[in-house]
Amino acid sequence: MKQVFKKPESLKDVQTHFCPGCHHGTIHRLVAEAMDEFGVQQHTIGVASVGCSVFLYGYFDIDVVESPHGRAAAVATGVKRAKPDSFVFTYQGDGDLAAIGTAEIIHAANRGEDITVIFVNNTTYGMTGGQMAPTTLLGQRTSTSPYGRNKSKDGAPIRMAELLSQLEGVAFSARVAVDSPRNLMDAKKQIKKAFRYQVEGKGFSFIEALSACPTNWGMNPLSANARVGAEMCDYFKPGVYKNVENL
Amino acid sequence: MALIRIDELRCKGCGLCTIACPHKLIVLSDKINHQGYTPAHITLQDKCIGCALCAEMCPDVAIVVFK
Numbered sequence: 001m002k003q004v005f006k007k008p009e010s011l012k013d014v015q016t017h018f019c020p021g022c023h024h025g026t027i028h029r030l031v032a033e034a035m036d037e038f039g040v041q042q043h044t045i046g047v048a049s050v051g052c053s054v055f056l057y058g059y060f061d062i063d064v065v066e067s068p069h070g071r072a073a074a075v076a077t078g079v080k081r082a083k084p085d086s087f088v089f090t091y092q093g094d095g096d097l098a099a100i101g102t103a104e105i106i107h108a109a110n111r112g113e114d115i116t117v118i119f120v121n122n123t124t125y126g127m128t129g130g131q132m133a134p135t136t137l138l139g140q141r142t143s144t145s146p147y148g149r150n151k152s153k154d155g156a157p158i159r160m161a162e163l164l165s166q167l168e169g170v171a172f173s174a175r176v177a178v179d180s181p182r183n184l185m186d187a188k189k190q191i192k193k194a195f196r197y198q199v200e201g202k203g204f205s206f207i208e209a210l211s212a213c214p215t216n217w218g219m220n221p222l223s224a225n226a227r228v229g230a231e232m233c234d235y236f237k238p239g240v241y242k243n244v245e246n247l
Numbered sequence: 248m249a250l251i252r253i254d255e256l257r258c259k260g261c262g263l264c265t266i267a268c269p270h271k272l273i274v275l276s277d278k279i280n281h282q283g284y285t286p287a288h289i290t291l292q293d294k295c296i297g298c299a300l301c302a303e304m305c306p307d308v309a310i311v312v313f314k
Contacts, residue, residue, distance in 0.1 A: 020261040
């Protein structure tokens, strides 16, 4: 018998701290598989953010720079410029990238830095107790929007994949979901494409991955997973928003 | 002939593998593991086709598949 599915080499064989049903683990695995496929593990430098994603230095078998509070894209710029032969990616949540680090991500994207950004959107600040994020859906109750997000007071959720796709420096921008086997296979394909663009030196590549946060949504893992496919995919439509190869 | 192995110590009982399996062969156990979760296990190993969708969906990389 042949082993047809195993843990990717770029992932350490350790238990993660993620809650049951959290998609961070799945997205970690897809990123590790892409690293294995391109054989870049030995010269990859990951840039971690703040939030639940911060512990990726403990889960990926690569070198990692820890860059809290939204600065990952700026730190990744420095890493890539200092070591242009290395493969550099950032892994950031929505509180980190779309709120605290908006300036950093927009300017790194606009400069067309040759890095890959993995943006995990779970519509809330996971680690700090489920506060409202810029990506929180309208009507969603969080610890700082107990009556639900209100459009007139809080604005509408930010669609980062679309926003960044308008910038000249962006080579690839896509949104994916990992809630079903079909979406997951597509996510795998898009993450590999984003990695290939950096390997080929095409420029800034961006992946927004929709993720569940069962604990802070107050749901069980299966209902939270279903919400990603229903409510989240309805507002944050998965798809490729920019691809320089098609221009 | 296919075989899956679920690491019941690492499984957090989220149940995402149970909805991924096209033949609904995976169920959550009644037993509790050392983490306090009810881990998944496969009921009819003979019927498994080795599609690996359960392993793909598992957020904890707790499933390996042989074919």
